[in-house]
Amino acid sequence: MRALPPPRPVRHSSGWLYALLILLPGLCPAAAASESPWFATLGVSTISFTSSADLQGPQGRIPGAAIDIPDTQTLVAELGYALTPAVDLRFLLGVPPNLKAEGRGSLQAAGTLLEARIAPAMLSVTYQFNQDGRIRPYIGAGVAYIMFLNTQDGALDNAQADDRFGQVLQAGVDIPLDASWSLVLDARQLYWKTTASGNATSFGGMPVSADLEPDPLMFTLGLSRRF
Template sequence: MKGIWASLAVASCFMAVPAMAQDNSGDDFKRVMIRGGFAYLKWDEGASVNVGGQVVPGGTTRLSNNKGVEIDVSYFLHPNVSVAVAVGVPPTTTLYGAGTLESAGELGKVTYGPGSATVLYHITGLGPVKPYLGAGVNYTIIFKTKDRLLQDFKAKDTVGPVLQGGVDIALNKSFGIYFDAKKIFATSDTTWKLPTPAGLAPGTAKVKLDPLVLNAGVSFRF
């Protein structure tokens, strides 16, 4: 249901863009903004775990939160509307057993590259302070997985809706600072083999990720 509402928000934003884009807003209007800063990613994780075709009752997973750097580029179609693309420097998260699998410890590691494309509505008329809201699509590429307890551990790329909000604060005509938050809704399918006394048992897990990404930094507009 969350994904449906986010997708509808994206569609509404895109429908509004053509009409807003007709405003040229003067020759001195700065249409491009580049931002970069510190990012903190907190997972809202969970999983459905199967081993040998059987559901593991109460078995789930936990992921280590990440810190890193995020960069985004926005193009303003109008003072109130922009399209933005954001990417993060690829971090690595560790997958742990949780619930009835708590004693399993580290299960594996994943290095991933998060990226999102959003349409944003900027609120003007507040001087140098410009809050914004928007929605779009997140695509996360899995670059590398590493075995721990699990053997032959693999995870699939994810695609899902993203909601975004924040505020830009202009320090002058070109430079500023910003605070941003993104809520991403995504699930990754994983496959692996679990060592047992009888040998390696094949397993799968559908891992709910749904991270919240908070970041702040500096901006340059031209």
């Protein structure tokens, strides 16, 4: 039995964000004048991926090769700060879900190419409409950073994938339950590209790489509390 490679080290890159969140109350005194500007949300997210991939070997593109990434679910936590009554800054982290890349087309027989734990982190700014209404829709945009915490071999030996930044478009609705609690329905479209590589056992150990555009669509149902 082949031993799995050791987990890749986790890179921490959000120290600047924590410093920004600490400074925000002083930078935005107007938002804090009437009530606490801080809020937090816990939720369950379903993540759907596209199947766009370009698989390359030493001689160029592998004909008929495709990759499919099944949907997955995870728990997420979001910390928010009201910059104004209508504008919120939001930072979201997710419990690392398991991502699988499965062979399709000429790679159908290979099965699972690799598995990885990914850690999504997103920073966005949203604008809320109808602030005093019973239903409060919002839209926003931001950036995401997707980290691969560890990668396990499947039909690819020595499998690895690159951490990358991406862009986020966001829309949702906030439904107040009382003065502090609210129900949140949120959708985020991530535009994210990465590169995976390894040695394909089904092609005699040939080195291959894939330019992936998973472009995850993330739906979240959560409960939010303002502090």
